[in-house]
Amino acid sequence: xxxxxxAYARPTTLDGALELLSTHADSKVLAGGQSLLPVMNLRLGxxxxxxxxxxxxxxxxxxxxxxxxxxxxxxxxxxxxxxxADIARHAPLVAEAAPxxxxxxxxxxxxxxxxxxxxxxxxxxxxxxxxxxxxxxxxSTHGDRVIPASAFFTGFLDTALRDDExxxxxxxxxxxxxxxxxxxxxxxxxxxxxxxxLVCRLVVERGTITDAALAYFGVGPTAxxxxxxxxxxxxxxxxxxxxxxxxEAVEATLDPPSDVHGTTAYRRHLAxxxxxxxxxxxxxxxxxxxx
Amino acid sequence: xxxxxxxxxxxGDITIGxxxxxxxxxxxxxxRTSLSDMLRAALGLTGTHLGCEHGVCGACxxxxxxxxxxxxxxxxxxxxxxxxxxxxxxxxxxxWHPVQTAMHDHHGFQCAFCAPGFMMTxxxxxxxxxxxxxxxxxxxxxxxxxxxxxxxxxxxxxxAAVATLRGAS
Numbered sequence: 001x002x003x004x005x006x007a008y009a010r011p012t013t014l015d016g017a018l019e020l021l022s023t024h025a026d027s028k029v030l031a032g033g034q035s036l037l038p039v040m041n042l043r044l045g046x047x048x049x050x051x052x053x054x055x056x057x058x059x060x061x062x063x064x065x066x067x068x069x070x071x072x073x074x075x076x077x078x079x080x081x082x083x084x085a086d087i088a089r090h091a092p093l094v095a096e097a098a099p100x101x102x103x104x105x106x107x108x109x110x111x112x113x114x115x116x117x118x119x120x121x122x123x124x125x126x127x128x129x130x131x132x133x134x135x136x137x138x139x140s141t142h143g144d145r146v147i148p149a150s151a152f153f154t155g156f157l158d159t160a161l162r163d164d165e166x167x168x169x170x171x172x173x174x175x176x177x178x179x180x181x182x183x184x185x186x187x188x189x190x191x192x193x194x195x196x197x198l199v200c201r202l203v204v205e206r207g208t209i210t211d212a213a214l215a216y217f218g219v220g221p222t223a224x225x226x227x228x229x230x231x232x233x234x235x236x237x238x239x240x241x242x243x244x245x246x247x248e249a250v251e252a253t254l255d256p257p258s259d260v261h262g263t264t265a266y267r268r269h270l271a272x273x274x275x276x277x278x279x280x281x282x283x284x285x286x287x288x289x290x291x
Numbered sequence: 292x293x294x295x296x297x298x299x300x301x302x303g304d305i306t307i308g309x310x311x312x313x314x315x316x317x318x319x320x321x322x323r324t325s326l327s328d329m330l331r332a333a334l335g336l337t338g339t340h341l342g343c344e345h346g347v348c349g350a351c352x353x354x355x356x357x358x359x360x361x362x363x364x365x366x367x368x369x370x371x372x373x374x375x376x377x378x379x380x381x382x383x384x385x386x387w388h389p390v391q392t393a394m395h396d397h398h399g400f401q402c403a404f405c406a407p408g409f410m411m412t413x414x415x416x417x418x419x420x421x422x423x424x425x426x427x428x429x430x431x432x433x434x435x436x437x438x439x440x441x442x443x444x445x446x447x448x449x450x451a452a453v454a455t456l457r458g459a460s
Contacts, residue, residue: 001344001345002323002325002328002344003323003325004323005321005322005323006322006323007303007322008305008322008366008368010368010371030366030369033364033365033366033369034346034361034364037325037345037346037363037364037365037366038345038346038364041325041344041345041363041364042345050366052366052368052369054369079358102346102434103349103433103434103435104359104412104415104416104431104434105349105352105358105359105360105361105412105434106346106361106364106434108358108359108360109358109360109361109364109365189433190430190433191433191434
């Protein structure tokens with residue numbers, strides 16, 4: 001299918017883009033277009049104006065602060081994320097999630113920040129944001145706004161962004177000492193949307209978990225954390241009975257959708273399996289790093 | 292661009308200037324035209340095939356500025372100033388690209404609807420790094436669907452191309 005008609009603008013300044021977004025109702029930001037254009041080709045969306053931000057300077061930068069926080073600009077592609085030594089070192093879960101996204105040709109055009117703004121419930125990056133307490137930096141003609149990930153993903157393909165706002169960058173805070181994590185998912189074909197996936201982030205001090213984040217994707221209308229299971233992991237070694245109880249809490253809390261790819265019961269089962277796998281992987285890595 | 296913004300009305304046309312298979316072109320198309328439709332309809336380069344038109348099948352894969360992309364998920368408008376390569380540009384002076392030769396020798400394709408997408412994906416992959424393991428090749432080709440071969444002959448072909456390119460360098 002082909003996209004419905006729309007107007008197209010290619011501003012060369014950020015102010016020019018923000019002006020267009022503020023004055024045109026029903027406009028959409030176009031970066032890589034790897035989520036937006038399929039939506040339009042399938043006629044699931046018909047914005048009246050596309051604001052192509054690809055020619056705006058400075059949005060393609062990856063910036064590392066002195067404290068190790070990493071800020072990824074709106075035009076940084078998934079392929080650039082995969083190839084960045086800075087991201088691999090300072091935001092390892094972002095680096096680990098990137099190769100799971102789509103296929104090479106999709107990652108060459110699609111952007112990390114665009115995937116976050118699109119907020120597909122089965123996408124990896126929103127869950128990475130939730131697990132790492134990332135900060136969304138949006139901008140509009142009214143100025144900048146920072147939104148914590150926990151308040152950003154408000155519903156199916158819906159975020160706290162206003163129509164006139166552009167998600168200019170996403171900032172991943174520095175990892176505390178003892179931080180470890182893993183990204184695990186089950187999909188029918190590598191690169192396809194996951195039937196269920198988990199971004200697990202732990203802080204482990206002398207074998208004891210002192211902080212835990214379990215951010216699931218593909219199991220609800222948005223990526224979501226499971227605080228009930230996280231609380232059961234904190235204070236434990238993340239193995240044996242403690243892990244069993246966390247798995248039970250995951251299965252009791254999540255209520256995944258049923259569709260042609262998998263039933264509710266199957267996805268719930270996968271979520272439990274991924275909890276076991278993700279926590280074990282994260283702990284194994286923290287032991288390796290100490291050794 | 293004289294203004295800081297190129298702004299086009301609904302239903303209007305846009306003129307795209309880009310390089311296609313080494314030749315500079317300027318082509319006028321409706322704003323909503325995908326890059327694949329620009330190549331096929333406006334330029335007559337029908338070697339780029341359209342399967343799903345939402346990024347799943349990979350048949351429309353071409354190379355833009357050195358990287359494999361889905362031409363169905365790129366607007367013609369986004370290609371302004373780009374260097375585009377399609378399957379029609381692979382052979383030089385009538386001589387096949389090593390990937391084409393290897394695919395021919397290994398009976399890589401049956402109906403061959405997916406062939407242009409597979410070969411452009413393979414060419415981009417090997418230009419990026421010619422020393423690819425079978426596992427890497429399988430992963431990189433994972434974004435392209437073939438309904439005939441079961442993939443084995445395609446992987447064999449790319450592995451043969453790797454050997455040829457290694458011998459040539």
